[in-house]
Amino acid sequence: ARGLTPTVIVIGAGMSGISAAKTLSDAGIKDVLILEATDRIGGRIKKTNFSGVYVEMGANWVEGVNGKEVNPIWTMANEIGLKSYRSDFRYIASNVYKQSGGLYNESEAQKIFDSAEEFFQFSANVSASLLSNGAEDVSILTAERLRNKVPSTPIEKALEYFRYDSQQGEPPRLTSLRNTVPLPTFADFGDDIYFVADSRGYESVVHYIAKQFLTTNKAGQINDPRLLLNKTQDGSVYKADYVMVSASIGVLQTDLISFVPPLPDWKLLAIYQFDLSVYTKIFIKFPYKFWPTGNGTEFFVYAHERRGYYTNWQQLENEYPGANCLLVTVTDDESRRIEQQPDLKTKAEIMEVLRNMFGDDIPEATDILVPRWWSDKFYRGCFSNWPVGLSRHRFNQIKSPVDRVYFTGEHTSEKYFGYVHGAYLAGIDSANSLINCVKKKMCNSKDDKIFQDENVLLQEE
Numbered sequence: 001a002r003g004l005t006p007t008v009i010v011i012g013a014g015m016s017g018i019s020a021a022k023t024l025s026d027a028g029i030k031d032v033l034i035l036e037a038t039d040r041i042g043g044r045i046k047k048t049n050f051s052g053v054y055v056e057m058g059a060n061w062v063e064g065v066n067g068k069e070v071n072p073i074w075t076m077a078n079e080i081g082l083k084s085y086r087s088d089f090r091y092i093a094s095n096v097y098k099q100s101g102g103l104y105n106e107s108e109a110q111k112i113f114d115s116a117e118e119f120f121q122f123s124a125n126v127s128a129s130l131l132s133n134g135a136e137d138v139s140i141l142t143a144e145r146l147r148n149k150v151p152s153t154p155i156e157k158a159l160e161y162f163r164y165d166s167q168q169g170e171p172p173r174l175t176s177l178r179n180t181v182p183l184p185t186f187a188d189f190g191d192d193i194y195f196v197a198d199s200r201g202y203e204s205v206v207h208y209i210a211k212q213f214l215t216t217n218k219a220g221q222i223n224d225p226r227l228l229l230n231k232t233q234d235g236s237v238y239k240a241d242y243v244m245v246s247a248s249i250g251v252l253q254t255d256l257i258s259f260v261p262p263l264p265d266w267k268l269l270a271i272y273q274f275d276l277s278v279y280t281k282i283f284i285k286f287p288y289k290f291w292p293t294g295n296g297t298e299f300f301v302y303a304h305e306r307r308g309y310y311t312n313w314q315q316l317e318n319e320y321p322g323a324n325c326l327l328v329t330v331t332d333d334e335s336r337r338i339e340q341q342p343d344l345k346t347k348a349e350i351m352e353v354l355r356n357m358f359g360d361d362i363p364e365a366t367d368i369l370v371p372r373w374w375s376d377k378f379y380r381g382c383f384s385n386w387p388v389g390l391s392r393h394r395f396n397q398i399k400s401p402v403d404r405v406y407f408t409g410e411h412t413s414e415k416y417f418g419y420v421h422g423a424y425l426a427g428i429d430s431a432n433s434l435i436n437c438v439k440k441k442m443c444n445s446k447d448d449k450i451f452q453d454e455n456v457l458l459q460e461e
């Protein structure tokens with residue numbers, strides 16, 4: 001180690017920063033310094049105590065399990081015995097509530113569900129043919145129009161929301177068909193997703209990786225001088241040969257971090273064009289259960305005429321027995337609206353929705369948790385989504401290094417952007433490019449040249 005001048009400074013100790021630092025360390029570049037703005041590692045994987053149980057404010061599922069390849073996060077979750085529960089969405093059609101109460105007829109709901117499934121297959125074919133023809137990208141909504149499958153009734157809209165917005169955090173109008181249908185996560189790692197409910201938190205996977213290269217004290221806590229927490233705007237100066245930036249793309253879209261000299265135009269254009277979705281998991285607690293429990297009841301849907309209005313529900317009896325907790329998820333504009341209003345207002349809205357579904361006799365909620373990722377200057381959102389029309393060339397520029405400044409994070413994973421495994425694999429990838437530069441002096445890829453030419457063009461405009 002060279003003391004005050006490490007080879008690499010890693011900005012951010014979320015999954016990707018920790019994964020990058022470990023990869024560097026494994027390759028013999030042990031003099032890294034990780035600077036994290038908050039008081040903890042894990043970033044968007046974060047547990048909190050909610051009325052006596054540990055719930056996840058950020059990432060909750062290991063997504064992509066039981067497929068042809070093994071999701072590396074699943075491997076680690078098993079190595080540490082992380083408690084998780086397979087989510088079973090097969091019964092949704094029997095659990096769709098009308099706006100003013102009562103369930104939709106199951107066969108009616110099933111028909112809409114089947115038709116959505118048929119559309120999904122169709123759209124996957126459209127996506128594949130766009131790719132093979134080298135044609136322009138289209139949105140998921142465009143594909144719906146092609147098939148005359150644009151949802152119009154509350155139940156159609158609710159089921160569409162359940163399928164797309166709960167995965168991408170943004171509506172089909174904004175989302176790239178070519179890059180999200182089908183999602184490589186499920187094609188490669190399998191269709192199953194497992195809900196983590198463990199008092200150590202999903203973040204224990206990040207700790208598990210960190211402890212493989214950072215020192216710990218007798219109590220097992222990380223005490224390595226190469227990890228500095230609460231590192232923000234305190235006037236300290238650190239020097240290094242290289243920097244690896246792992247902050248969210250939402251952070252990079254603001255001026256929280258200033259680069260001197262400024263990032264080139266091609267880089268900024270790429271960063272500014274990608275999307276960071278907002279996805280809000282609201283936990284609510286009750287004195288007792290008034291919702292159906294048992295097999296096939298875990299997920300339910302509320303079909304309000306206002307699309308995305310408290311649509312997605314999960315009862316957590318399996319995961320947190322006896323805690324009497326529900327989880328309702330909102331996204332995008334609803335998330336931003338709810339982040340900006342007091343929790344009491346949100347609770348009142350949710351109580352009204354629940355009374356519509358279950359009648360006036362239900363008890364008042366005793367506690368509510370509303371995470372605010374979008375308002376948080378260290379995140380500015382939840383997971384990235386590929387907007388329609390953004391080319392692969394432009395996408396590659398998001399992760400491309402600028403001189404000795406490297407980039408990583410879930411938003412730099414071409415196949416698995418938006419996910420925990422995407423962040424993990426991106427950390428390894430970006431670290432490997434940096435290692436190639438340090439050790440083999442392979443620093444300027446051919447692509448960089450293209451980018452630089454483009455930059456000149458932009459400046460001449």
Ligand SMILES: Cc1cc2nc3c(=O)[nH]c(=O)nc-3n(C[C@H](O)[C@H](O)[C@H](O)COP(=O)(O)OP(=O)(O)OC[C@H]3O[C@@H](n4cnc5c(N)ncnc54)[C@H](O)[C@@H]3O)c2cc1C
Pocket residue numbers: 011012013014015016017035036037038041042043044045057058059060061062063231232246247248251256257279280281373377378379381382383408409410411418419420421422423
């Ligand atoms: C609500 C929510 C639900 C999600 N659900 C799932 C899910 O179920 N399954 C799944 O696979 N994925 C899910 N995700 C996505 C997953 O959490 C992320 O893809 C992944 O954790 C991102 O890791 P990262 O290292 O790229 O970024 P981050 O976790 O954001 O790490 C970046 C780190 O940089 C720090 N930082 C920011 N600015 C600075 C600065 N100026 N200086 C120093 N440090 C800074 C941050 O504090 C943070 O610790 C979800 C995310 C959210 C928010």
